[in-house]
Amino acid sequence: MAKKDQGGKGKKLSQGDDVSWKSHGQEVEGTVKKKVDKRTKAAGRTVDASKDEPQYEVESDKTGRTAVHKPESLRKKGGGS
Template sequence: MAKDLSKGDKVTWQSHGTTVPGTVEEKITSDEKAAGRTVKASPDEPQYRVKSDKSGKDAVHKPESLKKKHG
């Protein structure tokens, strides 16, 4: 689980059984539209908008779904 992610951090997540690499674009701390859907978030339960390195598409994930890449 990744905590305290910042814009530009390299992360990975699972999508349809595949590990997807990408970059954190923003931390979402309030309900808003992102990546084509309404995201429920708060300062205590943030979500992160990430951009896939493979497809270039945006996605939104909870911090427990993201793994920070080291190195």
């Protein structure tokens, strides 16, 4: 059975959502800090985001470091409560 992709276009992520992503070949878990929907500087770099193609600033649970990822790179964890 194929593994279902939970990320990708149309995926709605919100501040506080628990997510995971791949970084340097490892699975990283963290939390969505904010949606970035305009060109801005975040996580130490310029993020070329827009309302049509937003990105998300996330914080690693393990290191506390922040990064910005496109929604297709993020997988929402859990099934909700």
